[in-house]
Amino acid sequence: MSASDSVPRVGVWLIGARGSVATTVVAGCAAMTAGLHPPTGLLTETPPFTESGLPALSSLVFGGHDTVDCPLPKRAEALAAGGVLRTVRAWSGTNLLGGGDGASLADPSAAAAKNAGKERVLADTLGTTPEGEVHIDDVPALGDWKTAWDHIAFDGFLGTRMVLQTTWQGCDSSLAAPLVLDLARLAARAQERGLSGPLSELGFYFKDPVGEGPAGLGEQYARLVGFAERLREERTEGGQRGGRFADGPVAEGADGEGGGGGGGSVGSADRSGEQR
Structure with a gap:
């Protein structure tokens, strides 16, 4: 048995196999397998799925049925002419x-x-x-x-x-007010826990956070949730905590004043719907 014969295959049966979606699926898989296009739009080709043991795109075998008699290559040519088969x-x-x-x-x-x-x-x-x-x-x-x-x-x-x-x-004011209240409560709790200096985990609240930290909203929220977990921890002996938060300059707060709620931007501390 050859090496190619030993590779497990996965059958994909497409209903409406000569339609736009099915044609793009088949042509797209072939193009990505041949290295002609990057896997744009495929979550399963992103790092979190790298070690998940998913079947390779090259292992997919397509079949299907349709009521139309247009050959698949002709349908692909029509889609290409329409700009579909061209971030x-x-x-x-x-x-x-x-x-x-x-x-x-x-x-x-x-x-x-x-x-x-x-x-x-x-x-x-x-x-x-x-x-x-x-x-x-x-x-x-x-x-x-x-x-x-x-x-x-x-x-x-x-x-x-x-x-x-x-x-x-x-x-604008209704958007900004709850953010100010959040920041006040978080900063007060951080002080109660013996924390001082910049709090870069609060970058979620600012359009343009200063210092080091992720730019993506999802990652910023994950850091904020992690910060909430840390606020639940007990003080170490003597009221001091071990370790430090990420270094960075103290950010300006919602009113433009410097303060302990670092990780923010120069300007208003809000995510008010404008392009971030």
């Missing part, structure tokens, strides 16, 4: 702000500083700087409300070009 490429946004924020950010230098922070978040999260710009407009009639619109161009499975558009509206 964030561009991100543009517009923020309409009223109240004090809108007036403050009408100053070009202030708007440039805020946009620079947003661009850093995107670069850290995506691993690259996409095309596009963010525009901030002062609309006094909105009062304490803000509207954010984002246009995101990205490549999907097999490089398929797609667009995601979001429109969001919220009340």
